[in-house]
Amino acid sequence: MTHLQITILNYLLNALWQVPVLFLVATLAARLARSAGPHIEHRIWVAALFLEVTLPACAFAPALRDLFLPLFQSRSGHVTTQTTILGTTAAQSHSHLAATIESIALLAYIALLLYFAARLLYRLHRTRALHRASHPITLAGEPLTLWLRCTRIFSVHDAQLATSAEIAGPSTIGIRRRTVLLPPSLLADLSPEDLTAALAHEFAHMRRRDFAKNLAYELIALPIAWHPLLWLTRHRITESREMVCDELAAEATHGTTRYAHSLLRLAASFSRHTPAATLHTIGILDANILERRVMKLTRNHPITAASRRAAIVAAIALGVATCASAMSLRLEVPAQAIIPMHTSAPVHAIGRFGAQQPNGPTRISGGVMAGQLVSKVTPVYPQEAKEQGIQGAVVLHAIIDRDGTVKELVAISGPPELQKSAIEAVKQWVYKPYLLNGEPQEVDTTITVNYSLANSAQSGSDPQSQAGNTREEPYNVGGSVRPPVLVHDANPEYSEAAKKAKLSGNVLVALVVDSDGQPQNVHVAQGLNNELDEKAVEAVQQYRFKPATRDGEPVPVNLKVEVNFRIF
Secondary structure, three states: OOHHHHHHHHHHHHHHHHHHHHHHHHHHHHHHOHHHOHHHHHHHHHHHHHHHHHHHHOOOOHHHHHHHHHHHOOOOOOEEEEEEEEOHHHHHHHHHHHHHHHHHHHHHHHHHHHHHHHHHHHHHHHHHHHHHHOEEOOOOOHHHHHHHHHHHHHOOOOOEEEEOOOOOOOEEEOOOOOEEEEOOOHHHHOOHHHHHHHHHHHHHHHHHOHHHHHHHHHHHOHHHOOOHHHHHHHHHHHHHHHHHHHHHHHHHOOOHHHHHHHHHHHHHHOOOOOOOOOOOOOEOOOOOOHHHHHHHHHOOOOOOHHHHHHHHHHHHHHHHHHHHHHHHOOOOOOOOOOOOOOOOOOOOOOOOOOOEOOOOOEEOOHHHHHOOEEEOOOOOOOHHHHHOOOOEEEEEEEEEOOOOEEEEEEEEEOOHHHHHHHHHHHOOOEEOOEEEOOEEEOEEEEEEEEEEOOOEEEEOOOHHHHHHHHHOOOEOOEOOEEOOEEEEOOOOOOOHHHHHOOOOEEEEEEEEEOOOOOEEEEEEEEOOOOHHHHHHHHHHOOOEEEOEEEOOEEEOEEEEEEEEEEEO
């Protein structure tokens, strides 16, 4: 999987549980803030929208995670590991199933994203067509007086008035050319008091630039537009927005009681709803919470500075605590890259590294890098060395560049007659870039190339397994080949750094169990691209087996072991 695909899956995984948590916390904070007025409640829901979109993409820096993570763990920092032995077929099936599920999730997400984006574009098109089809109105007499009074009170001097038969009630539309749309007969049907209330409410929308904000919220919400609780959050924004505009309109007209009466009469006048296929639903009756709006207007509870400050502090505290908790408990999809196990010439490197050199390449064990190999050239056994009976292991020190190519290569041991052949072959190898925190790293590792007169040049054999591999090629479990039985295992080390970084996941380790039950050619087949890969390899190298058998005789077999790291 690419880094982009892993990032998208991580985002979706965390959005599934973080959005509900944020919605519940925002609901609690909004209830606490009701005594502070609708402005605070509206800001809480807008903040909730932004957090629902952005928080699933955020992760703590290690220092901050170290600060908060202990709050969610037991004092012992209990860690569990689980080992599952898989045959070659089972391991491939497991990997293919996981890859299929991930691919389906990605395709479904992209399809939904395209659908919601297309729907937004369609609604924008409908809105623009509605705007163009509207007819300007020239006011005179008392309606003109009311219009000019609203422009003065709300400081909106560039607004226009138009009529459209496609709307049911007063609405605001436009970003640069702000326009109040009215049904054709509205001016004649409404009393001056009700007309004042309707115009004041729409001018409040224009003063707040709610049409532009509504469009911005639509765009911002696209990454999680599929989430049902995002829809509820958007609805809460609409509700609180209408109550904010009610408050502004009531202050600009005849007071809350008379404005509430006008609101009820306006609701009775408009018998049909505005079509939902446009973005122009910035109107006086948008939120469908008329009863609550009227109760809010007629309730005589003055908002004090103390209650406002208390509500703000409580809402901020809830928000910070929730964000810290969500980021500390962030889930990660393992960075999986399935590398097939080659039994004819398995590549293996020796070494026990894992520390990061300051300002230098990341030191990675050979067992981990063997699983990263994607292209290799088999060394040519020099004819002169064959004639002289020269064989043995050539150990190479390698620096692998960020793009996976071999950057530097030096022979550090082995027969001199074989070193040139080994270097000529290995320098053409290509590795999958090693990722650390999602970024490709330059790698310092060691590669061993074994030369045997029995098998010509055999690259990558572990010196301790050379004898077994030169006698007989390993079998695959199945048919007459019975699998080996694990008689001794070793728990992988879970370092303190891995605990603090909350690293977890599954590492698939490939190996050959020789006819003596010893693990050979141990390397990562599918890893996490972090230090847990090395720990899994080190553990599997300590395993001991009752050998596999074929027709009752011990034989070497290919095997894969899944090591599961979990932290609680």
